[in-house]
Amino acid sequence: MESLSFKNRSNNIVFKQLFERIVDIIHIESPLLxxxxxxxxxxxxxxxWIDRDTTYNRWLVYSCSTYKLNLFLQRKLSLSDIFxxxxxxxxxxxxxxxxxxxxxxxxxxxxLSKAYQPSENIFFDEIDCLALDKLTDFVRSLxxxxxxxxxxxxxxxxxxxxxxxxxxxxxxxxxxxVSTSY
Amino acid sequence: xxxxxxxxxxxxxxxxxxxxxxxxxxxQVFRWVNENAINKSxxxxxxxxxxPMGFDKTDDMCKSYGLSVFNxxxxxxxxxxxxxxxxxxxxxxxxxEGKGDSIALLDLKITHGVIGDxxxxxxxxxxxxxxTDLIETIVNITKIIDxxxxxxx
Numbered sequence: 491m492e493s494l495s496f497k498n499r500s501n502n503i504v505f506k507q508l509f510e511r512i513v514d515i516i517h518i519e520s521p522l523l524x525x526x527x528x529x530x531x532x533x534x535x536x537x538x539w540i541d542r543d544t545t546y547n548r549w550l551v552y553s554c555s556t557y558k559l560n561l562f563l564q565r566k567l568s569l570s571d572i573f574x575x576x577x578x579x580x581x582x583x584x585x586x587x588x589x590x591x592x593x594x595x596x597x598x599x600x601x602l603s604k605a606y607q608p609s610e611n612i613f614f615d616e617i618d619c620l621a622l623d624k625l626t627d628f629v630r631s632l633x634x635x636x637x638x639x640x641x642x643x644x645x646x647x648x649x650x651x652x653x654x655x656x657x658x659x660x661x662x663x664x665x666x667x668v669s670t671s672y
Numbered sequence: 673x674x675x676x677x678x679x680x681x682x683x684x685x686x687x688x689x690x691x692x693x694x695x696x697x698x699x700q701v702f703r704w705v706n707e708n709a710i711n712k713s714x715x716x717x718x719x720x721x722x723x724p725m726g727f728d729k730t731d732d733m734c735k736s737y738g739l740s741v742f743n744x745x746x747x748x749x750x751x752x753x754x755x756x757x758x759x760x761x762x763x764x765x766x767x768x769e770g771k772g773d774s775i776a777l778l779d780l781k782i783t784h785g786v787i788g789d790x791x792x793x794x795x796x797x798x799x800x801x802x803x804t805d806l807i808e809t810i811v812n813i814t815k816i817i818d819x820x821x822x823x824x825x
Contacts, residue, residue, distance in 0.1 A: 609757055
């Protein structure tokens with residue numbers, strides 16, 4: 491596992507308590523990509539497994555707006571797109587075998603090694619999500635919140651064009667609303 | 673053959689482990705194996721030297737004392753490819769050490785253990801009985817990736 495410079499080390503116990511696990515988006519034998527929500531500001535974060543040694547599993551954490559989450563679930567954005575189009579910093583967390591969060595660090599994305607950056611070829615595939623109903627319900631709950639929304643019909647003709655190849659998940663969203671927050 | 677589970681001392685720490693829905697069955701399944709280290713290809717995730725992946729003790733701990741198998745070669749290959757795409761900082765060699773480089777067809781009999789929890793990925797979990805040697809159940813092995821990381825099937 492790569493040695494990282496854990497400057498800007500956070501208070502790990504407090505840090506862990508800030509996040510609420512929502513659902514595993516990619517789960518193959520074990521979670522590989524999990525959606526978390528910040529308990530206090532409601533922001534969404536992807537936790538992506540990126541490495542391990544005999545002591546820790548290492549997770550890459552980066553923000554994902556509701557808008558981008560929708561595009562990811564409709565396979566309009568890759569995981570790489572989510573990563574690079576977000577804030578300039580990301581978080582790396584080493585989790586030990588007692589599930590304690592260790593070595594929490596904030597890093598500039600450009601300083602993250604290529605091996606740790608999400609592949610451009612990773613797109614959402616509903617078969618990877620073993621709790622699709624939970625994911626769908628969560629996304630619906632986001633849409634139900636009162637904020638800036640625009641009808642999906644608008645997006646159909648602009649940003650998001652529906653296609654016959656769109657997965658079932660996307661069709662479930664077709665009658666809902668998509669947040670414009672970015 | 674004994675019907676005590678091979679990893680009973682761990683399984684008993686979890687409720688309903690393995691779940692009562694799991695059953696003995698004669699069934700052919702597919703498992704990732706390392707062609708050059710077959711004898712190390714049948715260890716449950718939780719008994720490898722690495723910490724369990726996940727975020728808390730509710731994460732598949734019972735399952736992780738079982739073995740992952742798939743109902744078809746295609747499902748086994750598809751999930752392997754996705755995992756490889758997400759291997760992050762692992763070298764090719766490290767990935768192969770953990771997940772193998774081949775897919776073996778296993779001919780399971782009711783005497784080998786219980787199997788269950790088929791999910792939409794075609795993934796099942798097998799809990800072996802004491803005395804089971806899965807190497808003896810191998811029908812054939814298909815190599816799927818070369819030493820450079822190129823898929824060959």
